[in-house]
Amino acid sequence: MKKLALLLIFILTIFQGISQTKGISYQAVILNPESQELPGVNAEGNILANTTVGIQFTIIDASGNQEYQESHTTSTDNYGMLNLLIGTGNPSSSTDFSDIFWDGTTKKLKVAIDFSGGSNYSPLSEQNLTYMPQPPTEQVSAAIESNAEAITNEITRATAAEELNAADLAAEVSRATAAEEAIQADVDANQVASELGDATLTTGLAAEASRATAAEEAIQADVDANQVASELGDVTLTTDLAAEVSRATAAEEAIQSDVDANQTASELADATLTTDLVAEVSRATAAEEAIQADVDANQTASELADATLTSGFGAEVLRATAAEEAIQADVDANQTASELADATLTTDLAAEVSRATTAEGAIQADVDANQTASELADATLTTNLAAEVSRATTAEGVIQADVDANQTASELADATLTTNLAAEVSRATTAEGVNATAISALQTEQITQNTAIAANTATIGEIKQTIALSMPSGWVKLDGAAISTLTSTQQTEAANLGLVGNLPNATNAYLSQNGSALGSVSGSNSKTIAQNNLPNVTLSGTANSAGNHNHYIYGNTSDDLSAAGGNSDYVLSNNDGSGTGEYTATAGAHTHTVTTSSINGGVAQQAMDITPSTLSVNTYIYLGL
């Protein structure tokens, strides 16, 4: 049997997320792997109480890799139970509990135990960690509220950024339009400058033709001598013109190349702008600046070319003038030859005029072609700009859609939160109503119970005074009512108390243990004072002297009567010098009437109210139901 010792472990685990404590609660009842020896069959599955054990927790991720491991050494209680908090033990892994990435994938908790409290662990259990829904805690609610505030801030920030972006875009469009206009102005100015150059050249040529005509006319006489020099000058002029045409063509090609480069840069800028609008703006600005620089350079080059042409023209004029002077010096010598050559020169001049006219036409054609190329470049730039504006507008629409989607999501979240809050308020209100009803019912029940208790705890014959409008059953008002009007039980109890006929009338009566028959009413609330109730008062007064009456007077023989005061009455005087004096006799008793004022003012005597200050109540007696 002992060899077959089984390890039956029933584990009750409770995992609960506690916001205040970072950890997982673990509770288990540890059963003793050793059975209890008894006669017959041994008892197995006994708890392992009050024993130190070692517990090792290992958290394994979805891939089966150990993610965290810690160990505890703890003691079971009287019931074999242990309570641990995973995350507070001694980590044996290189990672910390807080490093566990709770990404929602399946994780397993592997538990091992050493029943001797050491570190020789044997597997105990391995099970999936489950996630439990929790009501929002104060921190979560605070986080939601702070998140709502963050969302509001994000909406405000996105709206501001959008507005700023739109402003930047409008500014960019405005700036690009201005740049286009500036480029167009530059092109126009260039064209005007070219036209002016052409006009100047034409004018110069016309002047030169005029001057040449004049010179021809002046030199006509020297033509013959100067024909070779003139032909040489013509060749030089032709060469210069060809050089000028070549230079202008090269300048046009450079402009075209710049325009192509600008177009390529614009396309590249478009591609870059799609990825990063800010970078594109920066790049476009740089490209525009480069274009502007190129245009400026072109303008400068054109101006330099014009200046060079003008300079060349001046030099040519100087050279022609010098040649003319040289020719003039030779005119005299050559006049004859010139005159001879006039016809030839006229013919040559006509040919020259024709050639110059042809050259002018070619130059004009080149200028027109240049203008056409510039206009085409402008059109291409305009098209590219429109495409860029369209792309930027589309990008703005996408951004606006994203912002709108975020705002819609935020509004939905707000609506959901509002709905949840309203539902919670409704639920709480309903619960409060239910509680209020329950409390009211409990109060009513309490009143009923108090009434019952009051009735049940009263004893027969108990008297109670109250200002209550009514009393529980069993209490009878002492108003002198006939006992026969009471219930049979109350009549019996009244008889047992010695009450006969009518109930005592407690009206204006006071409760007193005065030795009288119980339940009898005696005494009065008024009192008529009897004589012996008066204080012992001695009255004094003066007797009236009115009314003549007789008194005997005792005297001695030696006494004499003498007249006094000359009156007819005599006064008995004591002349013997002995005795105590003369006095009237005591015989002949009589009364004197002494009259005093009435002590009560002479009115009829009335009974005196002796009722003290009184609280009006009703008096009840308990006679049972």
Next chain:
Amino acid sequence: MKKITLLLLVLVATTTFAQQIYIEGGKTLASFDYKNSQGVRLENLQATPHSFMTVGYRDQLFIKNLNISLGTSYAGYGAIGSDDTVGNYMEWDVNYLEFNTGLDYRLFKIKKAHVYIKGTASMAFLVQGTQTINNMVIDLKNQDDFDKTVFDFRAGFGFRHLISENLAFYVQYMRGKSLKLKDGTAVTDDQEELRYVSDNISFGLLINIAKK
């Protein structure tokens, strides 16, 4: 073992020709004397009451006051206990068929009242038994600890009163202890031991079947 069984069967077989037969019934207060393999006793093991009934034959042996008896009994034993540390509740209730023999010696008599002492030896076989651990009931039939031949020895005293020439009743008290049902082995240092301890109080009738 075989010799003892044969002797008891012979004695039982002679009941037909015995001088007295007796019928006895009473209560047994039984418990276990138990040590586990570590030599530790169960801390809370209490006795439980059981009933038994015996019928047998009794006759004089060698001298006048010395008698021998042979009988068979249906007797119950058991115990009840708990372990507060692990919270276990356990109870045993076993019933055996016993074959016993005994000697009684009359110490003295006062008129029809006799006082005697008695000693018995018995051999018992498990008929039925259950063990309860908490809410689990286990049949002990075929369990090594209990389902084996048990040898039991008792000693006690009694009071016998002659009702008539052929009938007497007696009341007696016997205390006994069995040999070890389970005995540890020195090889494995197993100290586990199990014995029955019993106190019997019984009432019986002796019927004289000898013809004078």
